[in-house]
Amino acid sequence: QVQLEESGGGLVQPGGSLRLSCTVSQLSVNLYTLGWYRQTPGKEREFVAAITTREGATFYSDSVKGRFAISRDNAENTVILQMNSLTSEDTAVYYCNGDRDGWGGCTAETPLCYWGQGTQVTVSS
Numbered sequence: 412q413v414q415l416e417e418s419g420g421g422l423v424q425p426g427g428s429l430r431l432s433c434t435v436s437q438l439s440v441n442l443y444t445l446g447w448y449r450q451t452p453g454k455e456r457e458f459v460a461a462i463t464t465r466e467g468a469t470f471y472s473d474s475v476k477g478r479f480a481i482s483r484d485n486a487e488n489t490v491i492l493q494m495n496s497l498t499s500e501d502t503a504v505y506y507c508n509g510d511r512d513g514w515g516g517c518t519a520e521t522p523l524c525y526w527g528q529g530t531q532v533t534v535s536s
Contacts, residue, residue: 413440413525415507420530423497427534431492433507433527442509442525444470445490446481448517449503449532456506460492461514470514474500497534504529 414436423429435445446461460481461470469481480493490507509525510517517524 412436413442413509415509415525415527417505417507417527417530420505420532422533422535424536425498425534427497428493428495429497429532431494431505431530431532433490433492435488435490435507435509440511440523443512444508444510444514445483446470446508446510446514447490447492447505448508449501449505450519450529451503456517456519458515458517459505461508461510462490472515494532497532499534502532502534504531 416434417431419429419431442464444461444463447459448456449459450456458472459475460479462481462483478496482491506529507527508517511523
């Protein structure tokens with residue numbers, strides 16, 4: 412079983428930065444990517460960024476490309492989302508994600524997609 416736990420959320424002013432981290436437990440299954448999704452009340456959970464577990468290739472949604480950066484530590488047990496130039500549009504609950512066969516295709520109900528509990532990010536003056 413895979414367990415994911417996020418930290419680093421909070422309140423930040425527009426134009427500011429936050430760094431989210433996700434601790435990944437020992438893997439009992441192979442994951443093609445680790446990544447991040449976000450969700451606002453009343454909206455679907457949307458893809459933000461992903462990184463492949465083998466090559467370290469990264470992928471981003473158009474809305475965050477150039478502002479966010481995803482990475483993993485040397486032990487491959489932590490995935491990082493560095494968020495810069497934040498706007499109110501980035502306010503959401505951010506979820507760490509593990510995907511068996513790609514990126515961007517998971518929902519909260521998709522079998523074999525793994526999720527953390529989520530961490531709140533609020534961008535406000």
